[in-house]
Amino acid sequence: MEKSIIRTCKLGAFFLSACTNLLAPLLLAIRAEFSLNTAMSGALLTAFFAGNFALCFFSGRLLNRFSKGHCLCVAVTIMTLSCFGVAVSPSFPVLWAGLFLMGACTIVMQVATNAIATGLAQQGAASHVAGITAFNGLGACAGLLFAGQCVSLGFSWRMVYILFGLCSIVATVLCWKTKFIPMPQQDAGHFRDLYTLVSDRRILPFFLCLLLYSGSETSICNWLVTYAVENRGFTTFAGSILTALIWLFVFVGRMACSEASKRVPARWILSGLMPVAAVTTLLIPQLSQIGIWAAVVVLGLALSGIWPMLASELLRIGGYDQSVTLSTAFLFSFCGNTVIPYGIGQIAEFQTMPIAILSIGGIFAGLFFFFLFAAHRPCVRKVSNQSGS
Template identity: 25%
Template sequence: MHSRKTVYRFESLPAAPFYAGLVLSGMATVLLGPILPAISARWSLTDAQAGALFTAQFVGAILGSVVSSYRRRHSVVFGHFAIALGLAGLSINNYFAALAALVIMGIGIGGAVTATNLIFGTEYPEERGRLLSRTNLCWGLGAVSAPQFTGWAEHHHTLRPFLLTAALATLGVSLWLSPMLRGALSFRTQKDVPARDNLTLPLFLIFSAILFLYVGGETAIAGWISTYMHRFAGLTVAASSLTVSVFWFSILGGRLLAPLLLRRLSEFQLLLTSILAAILGLLPLFARVPVGVAIAAVVLSGMGCASVFPLSTSRLLARVGRSRRTGWIFAICGSGGAVLPWSMGLLSERSGSLRTAFLIPLGAMLSILLCTLLERGLPEPHSEDHLPQQ
């Protein structure tokens, strides 16, 4: 009989290709934003045409997330292949080719990232929180570095070579991970997989709400904080844009610290602390405060946001295990990034104050807190519902 350590360990592949794939996936996810001004000018796009590019990627990501629950190993391998194909398609100097490329790339991102989180969250239950914090850290590293790389590439007129290089790197990750399709990893056989589906309707609704609100709240803060700092903190446009980097680097710092904090705190304690920190970080933004205080608030909210997604995902997977419907939750959560930032712009316009519009991410975090407490009160799954221990 295999030991527990052997059962839960990857036997033929190290974790490195998964982490490398997440870094590249993070870059691909946010790539459109930094390159949009350049391609909009090159192709003379209207705002409606430019917005359709985001929609194309978003629709693809939904499809990829849904498929990932049913074909996890295939989603990881072919997801990275699709990302590579999409990146290569973006290098073609044509708007309609870009639309098709972004749909393909979105499918790859939704499939690869979701499947990787599901695999790490179910194959290593004793280290679920730490591993999911690491996977989200790697994704964040890619997301933060994308604007820097694209900015350098555009400055040196090498955007197309950059996209092709990123495509080749992602293709390399797909090939590196291809032994998964031959069963080279120590995944349990079908007889070891619990037949019961633990994803009840209350769990589905609560976790869909938590992840939808988190993704939307995080995107809303990142999307509007620069404008906020320019309007209310008196920073120049260039200086205020740096606060977006401050927010993302704070998230990265929080995810880097999370595995260390989990040695002293339970997952639920750290999750609760993180949500409260995000809420406290947003509160100073509703008052007239010095620039330093506003930046400190951004740092605190970013550090607070850091652990919400990975630990909420960890709690979800701890409850539902290998449910094939989990991908629908990740598909729903992605739409938060489209809805909440748009709602902030609408509220700002109607109220005449962007400061008032920050009630939306604040309300999202407060709602996450409520949903988390409600989830805590739900009965735990029966012992037979957990993954078998060997």
């Protein structure tokens, strides 16, 4: 039964990530239909991740008050229905609202899949978190290729959401058919639980790292398509393949990190991956088309372990309820997703898209140095103190 539940969690992770990444290849088509500039098209990304951000305040309480499996099933159902709602949006505000609702559902799915998987694990939280988030990478790859291929075949962006909604019906049925094991329900808590978490100086730097990383990851994965099409002469489908390659190698890298984390401390994996992500992103505007193809492979591998390793460190050193910790982690992540991509869109609008890409690389570099001096050192001191005792 546990294997069946884990498979359902992986399916949920796959579809929520595919849904999240449908938008990047469709931005140019939506811009054209609604006559939007670059900055306003960035507001569509903000809409989706604002939904993520809003539900982060409540997802932990929902999962602790109700069955985690039931919450997952309801969220998948509403996500499926919202796809059809987005497809028939008559105006930009309605489209914005539909994307907001879609984002709200996917964050509940994200927290639920990780909480269920880690709740079933007797040990090795890092391995289980990396295993589930690996399917986020695979789903992102599938969503990008699906949307890019549909656009290249002449389908409208509305039809893309209709077709994806039809596919999601299958996932919805499979989720409802899964028999989830009842898990102990914790006290649902209050907003003071959030204050307690973020005021803990051991783990606050990790939350801030998640904010910087998630905003940068979302920015490069969404704006890379626009950069490739407008500045490097890629077709929309080829630009989608670029970003899909990032997520394909995120999937490969996360499967490797799932095994590596059993033998290597997560903080050392993070110290190796962060600078590679920064340098690779900074190089992209300087590279030819062939060089960009190679860079996205390296970038995908570099990005693969950062989020799950940061999350596993939170679960390891925090000692708080898993659902509350994970929902707070996603709260910071989607705060970054809401603000940073919009800021990058503003840079692209008032400067140039290559400068916007360089700005993302600069944030990755800042993340690395912040981790070294604010997050990595306390963790090392803690380990040293434990060894001495």
